[in-house]
Amino acid sequence: MAVTAGADALTAAEPPAGEGVTLDVRDLRMRYGTNDVLDGVSFTAQRGEVLALLGPNGAGKTTTIEILEGFRMRSGGQVAVLGADPATGDERWRARLGVVLQSWRDHSRWQVRELLAHLGSFYAPYSTERIRRPWDVDELIEAVGLTVHAGKKVGQLSGGQRRRVDVAIGIVGRPEVLFLDEPTAGFDPAARREFHDLVHRLADLDDTTILLTTHDLDEAEKLADRILILAGGRIIASGSADELxxxxxxxxxxxxxxxxxxxxxxxxxxTAFVRELFAQHGEDIADLEVRRASLEDTYMALVREFESGRADRAARAFEEVAAG
Amino acid sequence: MSEVVYNRIAMLRAERGVTRRQLAEALGVHYQTIGYLERGEFSPSLHLALRIARHFEVPVEVVFSAEPFPRLGDPAATSIVRPA
Known part of the structure; x- marks a missing residue:
């Protein structure tokens, strides 16, 4: 491992790599026992940027997010979130992050409004001139579409409504960086659309950096400025849906x-085919449609290509061992 | 409407144990398109028709016909293959 451990102590004091860089991950490694879950992950994110982390189950998406949130210690590499190392981040730093975990947090006996007002109060000491904390509770409840349920107990809500409460808890402190781990699991199409509007609002108006994981490729295409595909502990491709x-x-x-x-x-x-088609049939042609590869097609092709490459490498290594 | 092209894609696909997904990927079309082709909602371009035939390794007239294909077991069907 080529990680320079000596420089780590200064990371928190160092300015970020560039103006507006909120996430800076370099050669991140995570090992459980002898299993390398993350094997050199590097990426950066700017203020107001939305990144979607895609990948097969077990690719290390949640592990990556948990390391960035400061919930899990990494085995190697450098990580800076809002300029600080998550491993040593203090409360002041933590107050600038928002987290929506994969599973529900259970607050079933609290009323929605009461719960959000209570959790929001913890952020008040961290209010700044630029960012007023916490989010006004009624405005927040409206933003996540729970106004008519504000007086209900969390336990009485449906799965999708409970997920909205999770999202509200994640953003009550008006985070500058927001982590969303499969945020729309259990949402109906209308709730999904409203959630997308909320993400756009957070990124475009409040300049929030958002890192989300999803298995809904249509969602990734709609939301993300940049898509990172994680497989085998590495980022095998990154770019906009179109670039990929x-x-x-x-x-x-x-x-x-x-x-x-x-x-x-x-x-x-x-294009050439369509040109030919019109040359041949002219005005007889109607209902023309050109359907290019969807992000799903691209994703499957990239993951498959990666997996077959890995199989080839394994086979070559085996041959080399056998030959030697 | 008069230029109906009949096909036996579904039959060949079932016989070869190929799923719609696999056929779609082999031909570079969307998954639903295989269904459209099999039901005759869409006709393949000549080039695509040739690729379908090649995929199943049969002559194109085994897959496509301007006449309806005879039902299996129909005495008329055997008479076509072995003219009396």
Whole structure:
């Protein structure tokens, strides 16, 4: 491991790598026993940026988030969240973070409004000129769409409504960095849409940096400025949904109709094909549609490519051992 | 409407134990498109039709026809293969 442990003590005092960098992760490693869950993860995030962390189950997404939140000690590498090392972050630093964990927190006997007002009060000492803490409780309840349920006990809410309470708890302190671990699990489509609006509002208006994990690729495509794909303990690809799709050559599907009949074709050169189609049939062509690879197609292709590459490497290593 | 193209994609797919997903990936089309093709809601382009035939390693007329395919076990079907 090529980690320079000596420099770590100064990390918290060091300014971030650049103006507006809120997350700075370099060569992050995590080992459980002999198992390397994270094997050199590096990425940065800017103020107001939304990052989606994707990856198969067990890829290390939750572990990464937990290390950044300061809930879990890393085995190696450097991490700075708002300029501080999460391993040694104090209360003042913690007050600037928001966390929504994967599982419900149980506060079933509290009323929604009462609970949020109570939790919010802990943030009051950390209010600043720029960021008033906590979030006004009624405004917050409205922002997460729980106004009509404000007087209900948490235990009486549905799964999706309880998840909204989790989100509200995560943002009550008006965090500058927000971690969301599968935030929309159990949301109906309308709740999901409202949640997306909330994420956009936090990122665009309040300049919140948001790191979220999800298995909903459609959601990642809608929300994230940048998508990180984690597999085998490393980030195997990162970029916008569009950038990722251009990395992989997946055929596009072209559909059209002519004389009331519908046709479909598959091609890697959709534009040329469509040009040819019009040259041949001109105005007879209707209902033209070009469907490019979805983020799901791209994701599956990237993960599969990575896994087959890893299998190849393992096979080569085996051959080398066998030959030697 | 007059230019109906009949196909036996579903039959070949079942016979070869290929799922719609697998066929979709092999052809570079969306998963639902295989269903559209099998039900005749969409016709494949000539090139796509040739690729489908090649995928199943059969001549194109085994998969596609301008006439409805005879039902299996239909005496008319055998008479086509072995003309009297």
């Amino acid at each position: 799709s251009r990395r992989i050559s997946i055929d596009a599907e072209v559909r059209w109709s002519r004389d009331g009949q519908r046709f479909v074709h598959s091609t890697s050169t959709a």
